[in-house]
Structures are given as C-alpha cells and as structure tokens.
Amino acid sequence: xxxxxxxxxxxxxxxxxxxxxxxxxxxxxxxxxxxxxxxxxxxxxxxxxxxxxxxxxxxxxxxxxxxxxxxxxxxxxxxxxxxxxxxxxxxxxxxxxxxxxxxxxxxxxxxxxxxxxxxxxxxxxxxxxxxxxxxxxxxxxxxxxxxxxxxxxxxxxxxxxxxxxxxxxxxxxxxxxxxxxxxxxxxxxxxxxxxxxxxxxxxxxxxxxxxxxxxxxxxxxxxxxxxxx
Numbered sequence: 001x002x003x004x005x006x007x008x009x010x011x012x013x014x015x016x017x018x019x020x021x022x023x024x025x026x027x028x029x030x031x032x033x034x035x036x037x038x039x040x041x042x043x044x045x046x047x048x049x050x051x052x053x054x055x056x057x058x059x060x061x062x063x064x065x066x067x068x069x070x071x072x073x074x075x076x077x078x079x080x081x082x083x084x085x086x087x088x089x090x091x092x093x094x095x096x097x098x099x100x101x102x103x104x105x106x107x108x109x110x111x112x113x114x115x116x117x118x119x120x121x122x123x124x125x126x127x128x129x130x131x132x133x134x135x136x137x138x139x140x141x142x143x144x145x146x147x148x149x150x151x152x153x154x155x156x157x158x159x160x161x162x163x164x165x166x167x168x169x170x171x172x173x174x175x176x177x178x179x180x181x182x183x184x185x186x187x188x189x190x191x192x193x194x195x196x197x198x199x200x201x202x203x204x205x206x207x208x209x210x211x212x213x214x215x216x217x218x219x220x221x222x223x224x225x226x227x228x229x
Contacts, residue, residue, distance in 0.1 A: 003128035003168060008118045010111075011035035011062060013051030014197045015215055016133030016173065019185040023172055024131050025058065026188060034125055035062035036118055040110065041071050041079045043086075044201025053194045065117055077104040078199060086199045088208040091143045100141040105199060105210065111146035112155060115169065119159045122167045130159065135173040135181055137214055149174050178214050179221035186222060193227035205229065 007024045011017045024033045037051045048064075055062050077084040084104055087094055094103050111132065118130045134147035145151060156169035173181050185192060197215045198205035205212050205228055219226040 006032040006127040007129040008122040010132040020131040022188040041068035050196035178218035182218040
C-alpha cells in the first residue's frame with residue numbers, strides 16, 4: 001500500500017516539534033502538512049502563542065484540540081491544578097535526587113493520547129504520516145516514558161494496524177539527542193527565535209527548569225547562542 005504523502009505534525013511551538021514541522025515541510029511541502037497543537041491544562045499559554053507565531057512564519061494554518069479534561073486527575077507539575085511547583089535542575093539532577101523514572105513534569109501518557117488524536121485527524125484528512133519530536137535526552141532514565149524507543153515502536157505499530165495500514169508514525173529524532181535536533185533545525189533555517197520551551201510562563205525563559213537547561217546546552221553544543229535569550 002502506498003502511503004499518502006501528507007502529514008500531521010504534533011506541534012507545541014517548542015524546539016523539537018518545530019524542527020519536526022520543518023522536516024515535514026521539506027519532505028511533503030507545506031501545503032501537505034497539518035500541524036496539530038493541543039491544550040491539555042498546562043499552566044501557561046506561552047507555548048501555544050509560540051506555535052501560532054511559528055505557523056504565521058511558515059504561512060500554514062494549524063488545527064487545535066483541547067483535551068484538558070483528560071488530565072483533570074493528574075498532579076503533574078505542568079498542569080494548572082497541580083499542588084507542585086515545576087522543579088529546577090536538569091532531568092539527570094532530578095533523578096539523581098529522587099531516583100530514575102518519570103519526573104514531576106511528566107504528564108501521564110500524554111504522548112499516547114496526543115498521538116491517538118493525531119491518528120484520528122490524519123485519517124480524517126487523508127494523511128499517511130504522523131510526526132512527533134521525541135528524542136533520546138527525554139527518554140534517558142525513563143524521565144518521559146512516552147518518549148522512549150520502545151514506546152515509539154509500540155505506538156507506531158498500533159497506529160499502523162489501527163489505521164488499516166494507512167498511517168505511519170515518524171519520530172526522526174528517537175535515537176538522537178537535542179543537540180542533534182538543533183543541528184538539523186539550523187540546517188533547515190528553523191525560526192528558533194519564535195519558539196518557546198520553558199515550563200514557566202514568564203516574559204523570558206527561566207533558564208533553570210529541565211527543558212531550559214536541555215535547550216541551552218543543545219545550542220551551545222552547536223556553537224550558537226539560544227535566540228530566545
């Protein structure tokens with residue numbers, strides 16, 4: 001069966017998903033790419049604002065969904081109802097203190113739910129592919145279990161079979177780190193100045209949460225400054 005040359009991209013407005021968006025545009029052309037941004041009860045709207053700015057840059061109209069109620073019982077520190085603050089320090093530092101396994105910013109099975117929604121949208125819009133930006137740094141120590149290669153393979157099989165073999169899951173950075181993501185994005189001319197990664201919702205990135213630290217290190221590894229600062 002020939003896959004339809006059109007893709008849904010899970011798109012948060014951050015480094016990883018914006019790089020995936022650029023890859024999909026390069027492969028299929030922007031007229032064949034459908035970005036999907038999801039509101040899930042996060043504490044701030046900065047990433048959704050960033051997503052809108054990136055889409056305006058590329059001249060693409062995206063789709064949005066609100067699945068906030070699905071996470072109403074979670075105490076993940078990313079969510080509005082959480083009693084926990086977003087922790088500071090790298091994911092490794094957090095795990096060194098508390099042990100390996102999901103960090104407090106892990107939203108339970110978020111990518112599983114997002115990818116299921118993306119699969120339904122892909123089939124509805126005749127898209128043969130779904131892109132998501134999981135990478136090896138997020139999977140390390142099982143900090144985010146829905147970013148691991150095992151999860152990707154299992155979810156990819158489920159989507160392929162559940163779509164009647166009409167839709168495939170692509171995670172181009174599943175075995176690569178965030179520095180590799182940024183390197184590819186620099187090649188593609190990704191407008192990283194428009195993206196947002198910080199778990200806090202201030203005027204500027206905090207520089208101290210796990211995702212800020214990963215992002216800063218990824219740009220430094222490529223010999224460039226993070227344009228969000």
